[in-house]
Amino acid sequence: xxxxxxxxxxxxxxxxxxxxxxxxxxxxxxxxxxxxxxxxxxxxxxxxxxxxxxxxxxxxxxxxxxxxxxxxxxxxxxxxxxxxxxxxxxxxxxxxxxxxxxxxxxxxxxxxxxxxxxxxxxxxxxxxxxxxxxxxxxxxxxxxxxxxxxxxxxxxxxxxxxxxxxxxxxxxxxxxxxxxxxxxxxxxxxxxxxxxxxxxxxxxxxxxxxxxxxxxxxxxxxxxxxxxxxxxxxxxxxxxxxxxxxxxxxxxxxxxxxxxxxxxxxxxxxxxxxxxxxxxxxxxxxxxxxxxxxx
Amino acid sequence: xxxxxxxxxxxxxxxxxxxxxxxxxxxxxxxxxxxxxxxxxxxxxxxxxxxxxxxxxxxxxxxxxxxxxxxxxxxxxxxxxxxxxxxxxxxxxxxxxxxxxxxxxxxxxxxxxxxxxxxxxxxxxxxxxxxxxxxxxxxxxxxxxxxxxxxxxxxxxxxxxxxxxxxxxxxxxxxxxxxxxxxxxxxxxxxxxxxxxxxxxxxxxxxxxxxxxxxxxxxxxxxxxxxxxxxxxxxxxxxxxxxxxxxxxxxxxxxxxxxxxxxxxxxxxxxxxxxxxxxxxxxxxxxxxxxxxxx
Numbered sequence: 009x010x011x012x013x014x015x016x017x018x019x020x021x022x023x024x025x026x027x028x029x030x031x032x033x034x035x036x037x038x039x040x041x042x043x044x045x046x047x048x049x050x051x052x053x054x055x056x057x058x059x060x061x062x063x064x065x066x067x068x069x070x071x072x073x074x075x076x077x078x079x080x081x082x083x084x085x086x087x088x089x090x091x092x093x094x095x096x097x098x099x100x101x102x103x104x105x106x107x108x109x110x111x112x113x114x115x116x117x118x119x120x121x122x123x124x125x126x127x128x129x130x131x132x133x134x135x136x137x138x139x140x141x142x143x144x145x146x147x148x149x150x151x152x153x154x155x156x157x158x159x160x161x162x163x164x165x166x167x168x169x170x171x172x173x174x175x176x177x178x179x180x181x182x183x184x185x186x187x188x189x190x191x192x193x194x195x196x197x198x199x200x201x202x203x204x205x206x207x208x209x210x211x212x213x214x215x216x217x218x219x220x221x222x223x224x225x226x227x228x229x230x231x232x233x234x235x236x237x238x239x240x241x242x243x244x245x246x247x248x249x250x251x252x253x254x255x256x257x258x259x260x261x262x263x264x265x266x267x268x269x270x271x272x273x274x275x276x277x278x279x280x281x282x283x284x285x286x287x288x289x290x291x292x293x294x295x296x297x298x299x300x301x302x303x
Numbered sequence: 304x305x306x307x308x309x310x311x312x313x314x315x316x317x318x319x320x321x322x323x324x325x326x327x328x329x330x331x332x333x334x335x336x337x338x339x340x341x342x343x344x345x346x347x348x349x350x351x352x353x354x355x356x357x358x359x360x361x362x363x364x365x366x367x368x369x370x371x372x373x374x375x376x377x378x379x380x381x382x383x384x385x386x387x388x389x390x391x392x393x394x395x396x397x398x399x400x401x402x403x404x405x406x407x408x409x410x411x412x413x414x415x416x417x418x419x420x421x422x423x424x425x426x427x428x429x430x431x432x433x434x435x436x437x438x439x440x441x442x443x444x445x446x447x448x449x450x451x452x453x454x455x456x457x458x459x460x461x462x463x464x465x466x467x468x469x470x471x472x473x474x475x476x477x478x479x480x481x482x483x484x485x486x487x488x489x490x491x492x493x494x495x496x497x498x499x500x501x502x503x504x505x506x507x508x509x510x511x512x513x514x515x516x517x518x519x520x521x522x523x524x525x526x527x528x529x530x531x532x533x534x535x536x537x538x539x540x541x542x543x544x545x546x547x548x549x550x551x552x553x554x555x556x557x558x559x560x561x562x563x564x565x566x567x568x569x570x571x572x573x574x575x576x577x578x579x580x581x582x583x584x585x586x587x588x589x590x591x592x593x594x595x596x597x598x
Contacts (some may be wrong), residue, residue, distance in 0.1 A: 107498055130512050142512040146500075167512030170500045178508050181491035185514035188487030188560070195483065195558045196476035199547065202554050203402055205441075205465045205472040213473050216460030217425050217437040219480035221516030252494065259497050261592035264567075265483070265560045272559075281332045282404040298557035 009034055012157070013062035013069040013089075014102065015082050017045050020129070021072035023136040024102070024162050031161040038062040041073075041082065058087040068158065069099045075247065076105040078291040079113060095121035098151055100158075102143075104128040104183075106251055107176035108258055110146070114172035126172055128179035129163065132240055140164045144182070146175035180255060183248035187269040187286070189223035194290035197231055201301035202295060208232045227287035234302045239285030246273050246282075304329055305453070308357035308364040308384075310377050312340050315424070316367035318431040319397070324348060326456040333357040336368075336377065353382040363453065364394045370542065371400040374408060390416035393446055395453075397438075399423040399478075401546055403553055404473035409467035418446040420533070421467055423474035424458065427535055435459045439477070441454050441470035475550060478543035482564040483582070484518035489585035492526055496596035503527045522582035529597045532549070535582030541568050541577075 035053035037044035043247040125147035141163035197207040272292040330348035332339035408417040420442035436458035492502040570587040
């Protein structure tokens with residue numbers, strides 16, 4: 009049994025924490041951040057009133073919060089985690105945040121003698137509930153090997169990608185590819201439909217060849233059927249592409265099609281689609297073509 | 304045994320014709336178009352001196368030529384196929400040409416009473432040799448059902464997508480997705496590498512999740528290793544994206560990321576890369592980033 013401070017029990021964090029509790033670990037929540045989940049408290053999770061107090065009790069401090077500023081706040085603000093960190097403890101940031109800021113955050117944590125892993129996930133709420141998340145980890149091999157049993161309670165496809173930052177870099181790379189593969193399928197299906205072919209039959213014919221992808225299978229089907237309930241919300245993918253685009257700017261490089269996909273997500277938001285599934289990017293292409301693939 | 308006039312015995316057409324001959328069919332070549340393959344002639348293929356003369360002898364006339372003007376020339380020029388077409392014959396265009404012109408070409412052929420199928424392929428020279436081509440067919444169900452045994456001698460993943468033109472539309476959709484998935488992997492790996500991660504490990508970590516695709520598997524490996532011998536040449540993918548972009552213009556729609564990928568292929572050609580494998584599109588992204596992922 010390991011004692012784990014878990015900060016950020018939203019749509020993703022709550023089921024992840026629940027899987028850790030089911031595996032026999034002692035959870036500690038701080039209700040300064042958000043209310044502690046009542047069912048997990050009823051099953052024995054402790055509740056304290058600051059990130060610092062939670063970290064004092066725990067061997068692992070897991071963060072699952074919206075973005076870079078929230079990670080910095082939980083760790084480094086007054087009554088934050090860093091005030092009590094010491095050797096033997098490990099901070100695991102499973103949020104999706106800036107890969108570039110992560111290197112600085114990791115260095116500050118390690119100054120205390122504690123370990124740091126960046127370990128963002130993909131797979132969404134369903135993956136979190138089913139303990140089937142993909143987990144992309146950055147950090148030392150020793151810290152990774154020690155934390156692996158905890159990751160295995162929450163995910164399935166778990167990889168140490170490199171040093172601190174590499175997990176977040178890998179997550180951004182994942183979100184670039186998923187967005188651009190969605191955009192690719194959208195352009196192809198709108199072209200096919202506007203040219204007179206049945207997009208459902210085109211998608212099926214393409215699934216046997218080099219055009220095949222998880223996105224053609226999953227998001228392509230959503231486009232053909234018009235099932236745009238999330239899923240993964242456009243506003244969350246916009247946040248991830250902002251990490252890519254601001255990161256690229258800081259690195260002095262350009263990501264032309266990522267910028268284009270972000271523009272198309274922005275166009276969806278103007279159509280009222282911030283809460284649509286990201287496969288609804290096709291609606292922006294349909295607007296440009298003045299043509300819907302769903303007759 | 305069926306008698307088949309086969310026009311266009313280049314890198315793709317020659318092994319396709321050879322597979323038809325091995326399956327027991329009688330081939331007829333016209334040496335007006337290109338020299339008849341000597342080995343197939345030694346095995347019993349006939350040689351005549353015009354497309355018209357070849358068509359007079361054959362139940363099926365298969366075309367495997369570079370682009371739309373060559374198809375029109377073989378069919379409709381003086382001493383062309385159309386001069387002798389009659390009911391009971393079928394023209395199968397397996398070239399990759401304009402989907403929009405294909406509808407006109409099919410209508411002109413059908414005026415003679417003959418049948419028409421557009422049946423472009425993907426899978427490249429290796430797929431042609433191994434009878435493993437993906438074949439995307441447009442035409443009537445009856446003509447498709449009758450020709451299917453011939454397709455099965457040349458390919459594996461064979462689909463009737465819709466009426467005439469739908470095969471060519473599907474091929475263009477295929478080439479849009481493959482180009483844009485290559486571009487996606489290129490942006491992601493250059494970003495990851497420039498941000499300090501190992502692109503090989505990032506690619507491996509991504510292969511278990513929603514970013515996975517045939518392109519990440521096959522072309523992603525080429526990018527990481529820098530093996531850019533074709534494969535599928537950039538100049539051929541440029542031709543296919545031109546069909547997409549000119550088709551989109553004719554249809555009054557835009558394909559923003561297809562245009563961007565074409566610009567990046569153009570940049571590769573300026574670097575001397577018209578004969579590189581299309582996965583070398585990453586070199587254009589590397590130029591923009593002033594960074595190679597291969598140390």
